[in-house]
Amino acid sequence: MNFDLPADMAALKEATADFATRRLTEEAEAFERSGEFAYDLIRAMGETGLFGAPFPEDLGGSAAGFLAVSVIAEEVSRIAPAYGYAMNMQCATCPYTIYNWGSPAQVERFVPGLIAGESIGMFALSEAGGGSDPAGAMRTTARREGDHYVLNGSKMWITFSHAADVGVLFARTDPKAEPAHRGISAFIVEPKRFEGYTAQPIDLPGLSKSLRSCEIFLDDFKVPVENRLGDEGEGFKIAMNALEYGRLTVSARLTGIAQAALDASVAYANERFVGGGPIARHQLVQERIADATVAVEAARLMAYRIGWTMDQGRVSTRVASRAKYFATQAARLAGDVAREVFGGNALAAEYPVQRLNAYIDMLTVGEGSENVQRILIGEDALGIKDATRHTMRNRFVGAG
Structure with a gap:
């Protein structure tokens, strides 16, 4: 069993990070100042192929699969959390639901424009x-x-x-x-x-x-x-099926934001000097960084597992619910650690802590809150309701 990303996925991760750094940081600031919807950047994401991973090439996709969706959503959200929303609206819950359940005419009419970023979903x-x-x-x-x-x-x-x-x-x-x-x-x-x-x-x-x-x-x-x-x-069946794909992206997005919070904490702990040395030398800071590091790494593996499961054409309800729940916990921990490490500076706009925690708070509710996931996981574990009891529709060409 190999837990390393395949070479093509590792290259995709690097390419996504490069694109997000170049296009979704400085250029996004102009849209934030004006409040104008960032049509140009959503279109650029589509042109780069970030939305097309689970779709066939004849619709404009790349057929790279759902592990690729997880990798892309994580990296986009790590660098530009707001643009992680596009991975739902332009890839998973909107166009993939149409692709999964629509007639050939509906799919041909709506899906290509959505994944190209030419129409907004x-x-x-x-x-x-x-x-x-x-x-x-x-x-x-x-x-x-x-x-x-x-x-x-x-x-x-x-x-x-x-x-x-x-x-x-x-x-x-x-x-x-x-x-x-x-x-x-x-x-x-x-x-x-x-x-x-x-x-x-x-x-x-x-x-x-x-x-x-x-x-x-x-x-x-x-x-x-x-x-x-x-x-x-x-x-109702269509909605519940769609939420499975949403839990994939939200789990990956939470993981990416958690990694951003952890990265910020590590950098600040090494730069912030108190009493003649960096606070990174303080054992309590090391303990908290260790807690967050392990949680984020586990969340990443669980998010990738959802994508792998979907790529195999298997029902993903159980792994998706567990991954979404744990990613929520990991992100909250990483966000809290950032608050503790930054201290009063966590409140300052020049640092990313408040912004990252705002997105963490938002995503903990999306695609089913923590308590909803607890119910799904608990009933499944206790044998009350099998989480995999419903057939899951997955038209991805590589499934199975």
């Missing part, structure tokens, strides 16, 4: 009152009228929705369905094509002012019938 499942039960608590409705559906309701915490050209959105088509999840359907929405769609950015201190999360309001918003994804009532 979103994934709209969460609602303000939904919590950990997106099906039972879903209030957004879709009523069929002839050749289209009419959608009404709202969605919460939807990243890129203020700029989105294409999105996967879930709504209730059968309010009387029992159990409730059988009444949920999935749709490919086009916010700029039809009226009745509004996205209101949420003010999130410490996070990007360019790449935003928003609340969406739908007021008689139309979706053509040919834009329904899958059959009516199949939306």
Whole structure:
């Protein structure tokens, strides 16, 4: 068993880091100052091939696989945390869901533009009152009228929705369905094509002012019938399947941010002199750095394991839930260690500690909070519910 990255993955990791350093740091500052959506940089990520790893070449992808997705998401997030969001919206949860569940016409129409960064994607499942039960608590409705559906309701915490050209959105088509999840359907929405769609950015201190999360309001918003994804009532299955791919990217993103926090702590501990020597010589600082180092390395191995499992075409629910949960723990530890090592300077804007912790806080909730993962992991470990009981759709050409 070889735990080293294959040579092509190691080269991909280096190339991604080089691109992110050159394009996603200094150039991003202009977009942050203006608050303008960074279309140019998302397009550059697409042109570089960062979004195409799990897609076939005839759609513009590279067929590199999901281990490659994990490697890319980690490196982008380590260097430019805000742009890690694009790995969900332009690769995993939006276009891959369309690729996985869409008709050939839907795939051909929407996927190439998303992975090229030419169109902006979103994934709209969460609602303000939904919590950990997106099906039972879903209030957004879709009523069929002839050749289209009419959608009404709202969605919460939807990243890129203020700029989105294409999105996967879930709504209730059968309010009387029992159990409730059988009444949920999935749709490919086009916010700029039809009226009745509004996205209101949420003010999130410490996070990007360019790449935003928003609340969406739908007021008689139309979706053509040919834009329904899958059959009516199949939306819950599609959503749960999509979240598996989201947990891959979020686990890798948390690992990358945790590594950035650890790197900052190590550099500062060697530069900060107190009492005639660097604080790196203090045993308590060494202890905390050791704790974070081990946690981040373990999180990385678990994140890579999700990608490897998906590349084999295996059901990844168990490993994805465990990896997402542990990456949350590792990132929080690395963020706390950074606060302790930097002391009062952790609050200063010139240092990255506050910013990194803001992204850690955000991602601990994404694709299922810690407590949601605890339930999944605990029920699986106790034999109450087998985490791998559901069939997982994976159209990746290398799967199996």
